[in-house]
Amino acid sequence: MTLVEFFASPFADYGFMRRAMVGCLALSLGACPLGVLLVLRRMSLVGDAMSHAILPGAAVGFLIAGFSLFAMTVGGIVTGLLVAGLAGMVSRFTPLREDASFAAFYLASLGIGVLLVSVHGSNVDLLHVLFGTVLALDDPAILLIAGIATATLVLLALLYRPLVAECLDPQFLRAVGGSGGFVHMAFISLVVLNLVGGFQALGTLMVVGIMMLPATASRFWSASVTGQMIMSSAIGIVSSYVGLLISFHQNLPASPAIILSASVIYALSVLVGRIDSVMARSIQLRRPI
Template sequence: MTLIQPFIEYGFMRRALVACIALAVSATPLGVFLSLRRMSLMGDALSHAVLPGAAIGYLISGLSLVAMGIGGVIAGLAVALLSGAVSRFTPLKEDASLSGFYLGSLALGVTLVSLRGSSVDLLNVLFGSLLAVDNSALLLVGFIAVFTLFMLAVIFRPLVIDAFDPDFLRSQGKWGAPLVHGIFLLLVVMNLVAGFQVLGTLMSVGLMMLPATSARFWSRHLAWMLVIAMGLAIVSAFTGLTLSWYLSLPAGPAVVLSAAVLFFVSVLAGPCGGMLRRR
């Protein structure tokens, strides 16, 4: 009873938990597919890439969730498309071009926020303010979660094929593979924007990737990996928020740190390739 008491008594704790659960349900499946496609670092890069768009929305409309969200989506997609174009038309690999764009985007975003905002605003943008999630932010995160689950159901089969046999998907039609890849990137950027509203740009990718990579140590079946990843993310959210309440820790980093602890436990003791099981 003591563990759930803060969530019973305080509305801001309930809103924070619901926001994290919505992110867990929608973002972690995307993290599983990023991991399977060996694109894990792209999630981290895109989480930084949304910052200048969100900063421009902040300069125009202040702390408006709609303006910052739209700006973040546009900036994230622009960086993804530009890095893909550079890798296609130059000898530079996509990971190298993406690193150049996202580092520039991070610096630009921090500069733009600093022009008008205070150091507190900058900290909120970079690290989020999980316990300050209001109803409008909760509605935005919930909408993105529902839209993500619907689109994943629509493109699930070609997305699985693209993860395991991309050449076969390309052979089925000229526009099939690029369309699936484009929708997938859009969903990743939208969920990073949702995470940005809750956990900040530096932490939003943590809840997406850490449970996803942990799940690979507990099952080799895709369906179970998706379920386990979502479960680990929800456990991380509950544990992190509980620790933040009783130990006076920052909520967002506590949630991501809980996910990191579960990742290390999975690496050590996971039945599918864990270090102790191998020995």
Template sequence: MSTYDLLIAPFADYGFMRRALVACLCLALGSGPIGVFLMLRRMSLMGDAMSHAVLPGAAIGYLVAGSLSLTAMGIGGLVAGLSVALLSGLVSRVTVLQEDASFASFYLTSLALGVLIVSLRGSNVDLLHVLFGTILAIDGPALVLIGSITSVTLVTLAIVYRPLVAECFDPGFLRTVGGRGPVYHALFLLLVVLNMVASFQALGTLMAVGLMMLPAAIAQLWARSLTAMMALAAAAAAVSGYVGLIASYHLELASGPTIIMTAAVIYGFSILFAPSGLARRLFPRPHLAG
């Protein structure tokens, strides 16, 4: 098998492979930087909660559309995700519950409700598509939605980058100078929900957070500056998407899980060989004498 047949032919010959690759690249550009901010703010598990929170809305969109319409499911997921984010924040402010406990409660409820809604009308195959994604079934409107979310994410991050970094590392300072920290926090949660909806289109509710957090973890192992982490996270997600699609095509595997497993392999390699990885700790370089 030639290099062309191995690495290029699947995308040159099949439109659905090209659309899947474009979707992966869009997700990498948007979700990678968002994942870095989630990790630095120690909100990684909140990302997982939000990926499950979109399920009821996506299920309702599925029932309304009467078929597995990714656009209808995306709009429904966006409404459901924003509702869970707002309700969780409200509950944490009017009760003694912390925000993480509130998110956990709502996402468990959302996951169960979403599965029940799909089960009312759909088959087991439909439920598997909702939970694990249909990246090879990405159509034109869904691709436009994913690309639009990526564009909004990048433009918003460029506009609010400095106050968002300040709110991430020193929220007390931002409050002192009147920086409207809660506004930027709410805006960041909106970006998280938007990117979860985009990821849901391709990877399903159970793995939507995978292309967000694994590349962020990889970037944190290799890079030291925030800008380098964001760039490396986007690159790792893009490579995972491309290699995962190639592997799933040739090995006849499910594309979504293969993409996430590719990112997991890169993460395992990084744990061993990154500058702060296990290999450096187990076999430290000798210090120069003199």
């Protein structure tokens, strides 16, 4: 087998591989920049919490209509926004911080979702919901992910300045008359939408990986927010391509292979990245003063 056949044949010869790559490409373009903003807000674990928060709604949609894209998507959006709203209310009216309230609600949501699928479905159904079916993406699922990615990029372009300002100094945004509450809820809504679209491909347990791992890795390659967003999307695309290749040639589950590929890139970024990596800091320390 030549190198060209190894790297290109799976996508040239098999439609399901092309659909999987297109779905992951759209997901990387929409979700990875949001991961950068989550890192800036010190809300990295909130992405994980929200990915589990959509599980009960997706489970209810599954119980009502089976693997219906519309039912599971609507259910996931409703429960995701509900958990986000409840966590925000708890943090607003009690001393509990928002990340702690998210953690409490996500644990309850995860338990309810797994229980619903386990009691009324099979183990295979539970695995599909938790780990996704990226190699079985159909055209409607790809269009959903692509539509969410397009809406995300448009809204990020429109709200870029207030989003970054709220990440760095939310009190300043309120002081100058910025609608901090609206910007915050718009951002959380985008996170929910991307997680709901992404779980169709990678499942509720894996989708947060493609949102957060490239975002954290990009910190070691660019100092600007825009640069980190672009780099995170690029890392997400490369991780998806490598993970799908490994899955195809080694007959491994695709979703974990994609997330593990992103994990390897993150580890390499920590070690040899251009900014603040282990190598960059060691070189800086060796320079004569």
